Amino acid sequence: GENVEQHPSTLSVQEGDSAVIKCTYSDSASNYFPWYKQELEKGPQLIIDIRSNVGEKKDQRIAVTLNKTAKHFSLHITETQPEDSAVYFCAASIAGNQFYFGTGTSLTVIP
Amino acid sequence: DAGVIQSPRHEVTEMGQEVTLRCKPISGHDYLFWYRQTMMRGLELLIYFNNNVPIDDSGMPEDRFSAKMPNASFSTLKIQPSEPRDSAVYFCASSLTGPNYGYTFGSGTRLTVV
Numbered sequence: 001g002e003n004v005e006q007h008p009s010t011l012s013v014q015e016g017d018s019a020v021i022k023c024t025y026s027d028s029a030s031n032y033f034p035w036y037k038q039e040l041e042k043g044p045q046l047i048i049d050i051r052s053n054v055g056e057k058k059d060q061r062i063a064v065t066l067n068k069t070a071k072h073f074s075l076h077i078t079e080t081q082p083e084d085s086a087v088y089f090c091a092a093s094i095a096g097n098q099f100y101f102g103t104g105t106s107l108t109v110i111p
Numbered sequence: 112d113a114g115v116i117q118s119p120r121h122e123v124t125e126m127g128q129e130v131t132l133r134c135k136p137i138s139g140h141d142y143l144f145w146y147r148q149t150m151m152r153g154l155e156l157l158i159y160f161n162n163n164v165p166i167d168d169s170g171m172p173e174d175r176f177s178a179k180m181p182n183a184s185f186s187t188l189k190i191q192p193s194e195p196r197d198s199a200v201y202f203c204a205s206s207l208t209g210p211n212y213g214y215t216f217g218s219g220t221r222l223t224v225v
Contacts, residue, residue, distance in 0.1 A: 032212065036216075043202050044202070046215070
């Protein structure tokens with residue numbers, strides 16, 4: 001099955017700086033890559049996703065890039081704010097099958 | 112829409128007791144998923160349904176776990192008998208278009224088995 005690795009496991013940045021979280025996947029058939037944000041005592045919330053026919057997608061301060069050749073994708077958060085502090089999960093999915101989640105990155109934005 | 116609704120939010124039970132977790136998916140969503148989250152194992156898919164029919168239950172840890180979806184607006188996850196190692200946060204999620212599109216999670220049920 002698919003194996004998704006996520007790095008780093010923890011990340012601290014100063015408010016206003018950028019944060020980058022990276023994930024790799026193993027199965028070249030994976031074609032959908034969502035990112036979720038989980039705040040304390042809440043369920044994961046979809047924040048952005050990308051499909052394999054797209055190399056980059058942006059939504060305000062967040063962006064995701066995908067390199068199919070290298071089988072990795074990344075989440076970029078610019079101009080970080082304290083409310084960006086949360087655990088972020090990447091996932092990969094093969095059409096018609098389940099999501100395979102990374103192990104999560106705990107992001108702390110220091111005011 | 113109120114989103115995916117799970118109950119209870121917290122459950123503390125003694126080892127050996129039966130536990131039932133409940134989920135109401137978003138109206139119109141035809142996929143429903145049960146996940147378990149622990150520090151050690153992260154997010155694990157237990158089972159998912161399409162149009163109330165179980166599609167893949169390979170993630171269900173053992174026979175002590177069972178899940179049902181009697182109709183489009185309700186699902187249960189039952190553990191009988193419960194064990195301390197079942198302690199985790201259990202999430203329900205639903206999706207409109209299928210398992211390879213983003214889905215919406217509920218707030219979870221934190222289960223503690225003592």
